[in-house]
Amino acid sequence: MATRHVTIVGGGLGGLALARILHLRGIPSAVYELDASPRARGEGGTLGLNADSGQRALAEAGLFEEFRAVARDAGETVRLLDRSGTVHFDLAYEGGAGVRPEVDRGDLRRLLVESLPEGVIRWNTKVTSVRRPDGGRTELTLGNGEVVEAEVLVGADGSWSKVRSLLTDAVPLYSGVSFVEDLLSDVDATHGEAADLVGPGSMYALAEGHGIIAQRNGGGMIRMYFAVRSDENRARGLVDPADPDGTRRRLLEIFHDFAPGLRALIGAGEGPLVPRPIHALPVGLRWARTDGVTLLGDAAHVMSPFAGQGANLALLDAAELGAALADHSDVESALTAYEKAMFARAEAAGRASADNLVASFAPDAPQHLVDQARAFMRRKAETTAPPA
Known part of the structure; x- marks a missing residue:
């Protein structure tokens, strides 16, 4: 010892x-x-x-x-969307479960x-x-x-x-990306559209410089992260704790070209809104x-x-x-x-x-992550396939 x-x-x-x-x-x-x-x-x-x-x-x-x-187990499912709300990858339909x-x-x-x-x-x-x-x-x-x-x-x-x-x-060091965290509670009873959009696991809607990430938590809760690529000074100003409505208006402006169902997550959030600058x-x-x-x-x-x-x-x-x-x-x-x-x-x-x-947050987002996810599923299929 x-x-x-x-x-x-x-x-x-x-x-x-x-x-x-x-x-x-x-x-x-x-x-x-x-x-x-x-x-x-x-x-x-x-x-x-x-x-x-x-x-x-x-x-x-x-x-x-x-x-x-x-x-x-169902929480591992992942959906990858673009800003228009088009689903490019959904693990639930790709055979992923339980790992x-x-x-x-x-x-x-x-x-x-x-x-x-x-x-x-x-x-x-x-x-x-x-x-x-x-x-x-x-x-x-x-x-x-x-x-x-x-x-x-x-x-x-x-x-x-x-x-x-x-x-x-x-x-x-600051990574160049900041999140604003928000919450939705009792989603199955009161936020059915959000529950359907996010599913039982995580949802990523990604575009150049911006993203909306939502994940199902226990107790009927969805935790949301509105991601913005920005310099550190701008990131600090994203959230005003004294003015949550003003913060939501700023976020709605930032995500003005995202699909209405995705933008609805911003308006429906219950707070508190928490800034999460990403450091590494x-x-x-x-x-x-x-x-x-x-x-x-x-x-x-x-x-x-x-x-x-x-x-x-x-x-x-x-x-x-x-x-x-x-x-x-x-x-x-x-x-x-x-x-x-x-x-x-x-x-x-x-x-x-x-x-x-x-x-x-690249110009072709979420394509790189979609390619990664599909490559993972191919490798998984190869390693679990029965011998010929």
């Missing part, structure tokens, strides 16, 4: 999964989380978990059956929280700074002034990670091995959502880091092995994400 105690900054999916896997392997940990409780804030949208990453990690955490109980079930982020986080012993998560605890005195252990300064020494420190603290500063000067770390980011410190999830490799890999990579990072810490004879060997594999898969996913972001 490589270590006696692991300090985890951040109680998102990756940090919690790591704590759970360490617990199963007999390694104690503490998770420092800013939220006051598991339900202190909204948990975001729905996640599609891949068999070889997110699902694998949950199986290693002993939570696969619990995941299956709250997952939605990438969707789960609401809040449900998944709840499973992870409930799987941990009382006291592992230190709720309502802000980490204000991290430092590494020369020749000493890493120190965390908490919001109450307490200083905590970390034998092994894992930054699972998201895009704007404080722990990352111990390893690299890199920070996330440089593709292929690496850092020199630093004793006793590493990162996982968005802290290590935040990327745009256009490869669908963020949560999957965070969970896989947690599984592989937990196993490395348990199976290696010393901490540095464990972290070296973990980072070598993590760097490689993060670079591949980050490159795909960056390429897909560009393609999603």
